[in-house]
Amino acid sequence: MQNCIGILSDTHGSLDARVLSVFREAKVSHILHAGDIGPLSLLARLETLAPVTAVLGNNDYNLSGAGISSRTRENIGGVRIEIVHDLKRTTFDGTKDVIVCGHTHRPINVVDPVSHTLIVNPGSVSRPRVAEGPSVALLDISVPDKPTAHIIYLDEYEAALNVSSNTDCR
Numbered sequence: 001m002q003n004c005i006g007i008l009s010d011t012h013g014s015l016d017a018r019v020l021s022v023f024r025e026a027k028v029s030h031i032l033h034a035g036d037i038g039p040l041s042l043l044a045r046l047e048t049l050a051p052v053t054a055v056l057g058n059n060d061y062n063l064s065g066a067g068i069s070s071r072t073r074e075n076i077g078g079v080r081i082e083i084v085h086d087l088k089r090t091t092f093d094g095t096k097d098v099i100v101c102g103h104t105h106r107p108i109n110v111v112d113p114v115s116h117t118l119i120v121n122p123g124s125v126s127r128p129r130v131a132e133g134p135s136v137a138l139l140d141i142s143v144p145d146k147p148t149a150h151i152i153y154l155d156e157y158e159a160a161l162n163v164s165s166n167t168d169c170r
Contacts, residue, residue, distance in 0.1 A: 087099065105130075
């Protein structure tokens with residue numbers, strides 16, 4: 001089993017080719033998309049690399065009826081993950097190890113101090129609101145009770161993929 005999950009959000013119909021390169025090089029076993037997808041064909045492109053779990057964002061009104069919900073949960077490698085577009089639409093109740101979100105177009109990689117839940121917002125691939133530019137995230141689940149995430153800025157991705165020699169998520 002691969003221990004690396006690719007995370008992206010807020011593509012708004014634009015999938016930078018570097019996303020596919022990062023996910024391919026990291027050998028992701030699953031991809032999570034936290035909403036504001038664009039056309040379904042974008043998810044099909046991602047599925048050429050790995051299975052995709054996606055949720056609807058506030059701009060995905062054209063995808064209603066496509067069988068995608070606004071929130072979902074996955075258990076991947078023993079890690080309980082909730083995917084939701086807007087972090088304000090979830091709870092910190094200790095029933096998940098990781099919350100993946102989007103919406104703000106700003107990367108986040110923090111642990112909630114009360115619930116000890118890892119919160120990961122990969123930022124935006126198409127419309128970033130940070131100076132570092134477009135970004136995605138890699139979630140390392142090689143230690144299921146201590147998942148870790150890495151924000152990958154696409155403008156620097158070659159160097160960023162070598163985040164640590166101690167991670168299976170490369």
